[in-house]
Amino acid sequence: MLDNPLAPPWLIRPGDANALESPLWPATAQRTPSGELAIGGVSASRLAADYGTPLYVVDEADARARAARTREAFVSAFAAHGSSATVYYASKALLTTEVARWMVEAGLRLDVASGGELAVALAAGVDPALLGLHGNNKSLAEIDRAVAAGVGTIVLDSLEEVERVADAAQRHDRTQSVRLRINSGVHAHTHEYLATAREDQKFGIPLADASDAVGAIRARPSLRFLGLHSHIGSQIFRLDGFLEAARRLLAVHAELLAGGDVPELNLGGGFGIAYVVGDAPPAIEDIATGLAEAVAGVCRELSIPMPAVAVEPGRTIVGPAGVTLYEVGTTKDVAVALDDGGSAVRRYVSVDGGMSDNARPALYGADYSVRLASRSSAVDPVLVRLAGKHCESGDIVVQADWLPGDVAAGDLVAVPATGAYCFSLASNYNYLVRPAVVAVRDGTARTLVRRETEHDLLRRDTGYNPIDQGVSE
Numbered sequence: 001m002l003d004n005p006l007a008p009p010w011l012i013r014p015g016d017a018n019a020l021e022s023p024l025w026p027a028t029a030q031r032t033p034s035g036e037l038a039i040g041g042v043s044a045s046r047l048a049a050d051y052g053t054p055l056y057v058v059d060e061a062d063a064r065a066r067a068a069r070t071r072e073a074f075v076s077a078f079a080a081h082g083s084s085a086t087v088y089y090a091s092k093a094l095l096t097t098e099v100a101r102w103m104v105e106a107g108l109r110l111d112v113a114s115g116g117e118l119a120v121a122l123a124a125g126v127d128p129a130l131l132g133l134h135g136n137n138k139s140l141a142e143i144d145r146a147v148a149a150g151v152g153t154i155v156l157d158s159l160e161e162v163e164r165v166a167d168a169a170q171r172h173d174r175t176q177s178v179r180l181r182i183n184s185g186v187h188a189h190t191h192e193y194l195a196t197a198r199e200d201q202k203f204g205i206p207l208a209d210a211s212d213a214v215g216a217i218r219a220r221p222s223l224r225f226l227g228l229h230s231h232i233g234s235q236i237f238r239l240d241g242f243l244e245a246a247r248r249l250l251a252v253h254a255e256l257l258a259g260g261d262v263p264e265l266n267l268g269g270g271f272g273i274a275y276v277v278g279d280a281p282p283a284i285e286d287i288a289t290g291l292a293e294a295v296a297g298v299c300r301e302l303s304i305p306m307p308a309v310a311v312e313p314g315r316t317i318v319g320p321a322g323v324t325l326y327e328v329g330t331t332k333d334v335a336v337a338l339d340d341g342g343s344a345v346r347r348y349v350s351v352d353g354g355m356s357d358n359a360r361p362a363l364y365g366a367d368y369s370v371r372l373a374s375r376s377s378a379v380d381p382v383l384v385r386l387a388g389k390h391c392e393s394g395d396i397v398v399q400a401d402w403l404p405g406d407v408a409a410g411d412l413v414a415v416p417a418t419g420a421y422c423f424s425l426a427s428n429y430n431y432l433v434r435p436a437v438v439a440v441r442d443g444t445a446r447t448l449v450r451r452e453t454e455h456d457l458l459r460r461d462t463g464y465n466p467i468d469q470g471v472s473e
């Protein structure tokens, strides 16, 4: 019997376990004539030999194209209703100086959520006017630095921040544009959304307090109020949660118009991508059109002018453009008892990384997929679990997928859709060095962030003397 009762119901045994299914893989991913995976025209074995594994590989052309396509989708969808749209790239998804420049070159602005992210964006040479600063607990130093640098907008997350940012702007003799983050009571998951009076979470201020907060903003001449902001969650496939949040925000937005200008509405990010076969996220054009129609409809009902709209996607822009390469070490067939008294075998394929380079399965129970990368194989597929090398049984990269049954030590495997929230969430657990990030394009690879060395691991340790210890670079 070739099927395996341990496979989750959605995981169909593939006819061809070498196939690179759309839309999981970057645009330029393909099999070479010899059967290897290549991305951006560079083979997996070449990348592994030059940069080591694990390795984050980013399809540069794909990331740039997704950024441009997202901007175009929102600009044209809102132009069709006589309005305009601004797209911010949520940089926490994947931020290096070079990625920041790709986004700006594609016409996007950039959201940062900490002093560190701000520092990277500034180091990239991004015009500070294109930056938005987020965060529910910005330090006074972060606020001061952002205002001094001239960031375009700051998203205020609490009443205290109204005064903190106003004071900083006054000190620097600037008028700081601000948005106000609202806790809309709408929280969306992939398949449903939850709407309450106030969601039990740390971000934003309740809708009911928005009017007072905006009054406080308008009372400070050093602040310029742009509009309300809402971000309802991540990896969302359905539009209804966004529409409900927009409806709630626009009702308050309409009331605020009585007291002055409200030029904008920011609907956040959180659009979903495919991680496994069967995931069918909507096209970005359909998201943009759906949001534009809904905002236009509500504005007609409320008899208010349509505001300019801003959105902040991260995952949809870089997630599908990235792939992680690993080398297989050990494989084990583990017999698993079934409820019906029988048993089945799960093959554990262990790789040279794990939760330190991809925390999402351990953190959120996220699902991923895997394919052989250094070769193809016609051997019948077996159900595998791709495990890492950390000292945790929850250190799993891919819960379940099918790989050719001859998968063995020394093979390279590739996990798609790792462009977002993998490098960003990486750690040095077990003192593993963090992988390099390379961009591939037109047959060449370039380092965006080099691989760490043991020296990097030890350099903050005050007992470390690099002169007399044999640490490898």
Ligand SMILES: *Cc1c(COP(=O)(O)O)cnc(C)c1O
Pocket: 090, 092, 093, 134, 231, 233, 234, 235, 268, 269, 270, 271, 312, 313, 314, 315, 316, 420
């Ligand atoms: C994380 C975040 C985003 C981006 O979310 P994605 O799921 O990557 O699109 C946008 N806005 C805010 C406020 C966020 O915290």
